[in-house]
Amino acid sequence: MKVLHFTPPVPQEDSVIVDEDILSHFYNYFHRHKQLQITLIIKGTGTLMVGNYSQAFQPNDVYILGANQPHIFKSDPKHFVNPQVGNAHAIHVFFDLDRIPRSFLDLPEMEAISRFLKTIQNGLQLPAKHANQVGRIIKKLKNKPSLERLLSVISLFQYFSKEVKEWKSLHTGFASYPVSxxxxxxxxxxxxxxxxxxxxxxxxxxxxxxxxxxxxxxxxxxxxxxxxxxxxxxxxxxxxxxxxxxxxxxxxxxxxxxxxxxxxxxxxxxxxxxxxxxxxxxxxxxxxxxxxx
The missing domain is CATH 1.10.10.60 (Homeodomain-like)
Structure with a gap:
């Protein structure tokens, strides 16, 4: 096993990908990918590890993970003792920022979003009071056409940058160390x-x-x-x-x-x-x- 380079199952033409996991347990390998990731936990419990940070996760949690940030949602042992499909349920939104022109992020209207995107590299957890509202938005993304999905995610980032003030950092306070x-x-x-x-x-x-x-x-x-x-x-x-x-x-x-x-x-x-x-x-x-x- 290794810190795998994970590739989301995505159409190459899309910048925003929505992947819904309905499994017995979550992906069981420490991995990373070039896309920024937003994850909504719908069902299942376990331990989230992001770099050298760890904490418990549970239903209704929403996380934002930075590009190329090693992580794993390690399901609790009960998921493996009675491995029924549906015991673990999450929606992951993958956004490849490299496909967004720098000039677009430099637009005056994007100033708040651009500042916010610079804060997420080490990972963030959404405060619980915003989870229900954001969760409803994430659940609707999978049924939207490509352009509407992109615009919805940009609107979501606008909400994050303007309305959410008490993010929980998934960071130990130490600089990240590159892992070969x-x-x-x-x-x-x-x-x-x-x-x-x-x-x-x-x-x-x-x-x-x-x-x-x-x-x-x-x-x-x-x-x-x-x-x-x-x-x-x-x-x-x-x-x-x-x-x-x-x-x-x-x-x-x-x-x-x-x-x-x-x-x-x-x-x-x-x-x-x-x-x-x-x-x-x-x-x-x-x-x-x-x-x-």
Whole structure:
């Protein structure tokens, strides 16, 4: 496996492509493509990885990913245990900005859109309060003729640039590091193994074996490519899973969440949870319960 160069199933004459996935699980490979991507999650849960950033995804989420940005929507294990078509449903909009003349983006009427497009390279998540309205627009795109589809996407960018103020950045704060195809193979193996085995005791020796390098070399290699330690990355994946379980109410208590997501004690879980989310597990549970009322 590698950071695959993915080509959307598109007619060559179109600048905007709409691809609807109705599957048992989402595309299971770390990949990138030259098109900007807007994704609406309709059904399915899992972990989104964008470069060296990770977080949980769920229905009604809307994401914008930059051109050539490595990413994967990794479906939760339940999608593979009972692989029924329709368990994962998303609409992806691919827009090749290279096909838009620079002079068009320099028009005065395009000023706000042009500024907005410069902010998306590291990825953005749409605030939840805009998701229903934007989701309705995205769902209608697949049935529009080519020109209307293009104009609708430009209008959508205008809405993004004028009306949306609280975007969530999918960025760690560090500059992106170029990943060659050979390095991508190794990084994808590391990511995939971590996502599949986060609840286990993943030792440094074990993950170094997956990368086919020595433990010492692995520590330097992972830090170079992600700007974080592997333990930090592993804990982020575990906390993402813990948050999903809280949101889905699939837990018996904080200790149960701690041990089932790979932590060796509730105390350590509480410490890492607070460091990662900015609040304690109890506060996080209360915050989500209050949203339901």
């Amino acid at each position: 195809d050979s390095e991508g193979i190794r990084m994808n193996e590391i990511f995939q193994y971590t996502l599949d085995h986060y609840a286990e005791n993943i030792t440094l020796s074990r993950i170094a074996d997956i990368a086919n390098i020595t433990p010492h070399a692995f520590c330097k290699y992972f830090k170079k490519h992600t700007r974080k330690t592997y333990n930090t990355f592993l804990n982020e994946i575990r906390i993402n899973e813990a948050c999903k379980r809280i949101i889905n109410s699939s837990y018996d208590g904080i200790s149960t969440i701690a041990y089932s997501t790979g932590f060796n004690s509730a105390t350590n879980f509480n410490r890492v949870f607070r460091k990662t989310t900015g609040m304690s597990p109890s506060d996080y549970i209360r915050a989500y319960k209050s949203k339901d009322h």
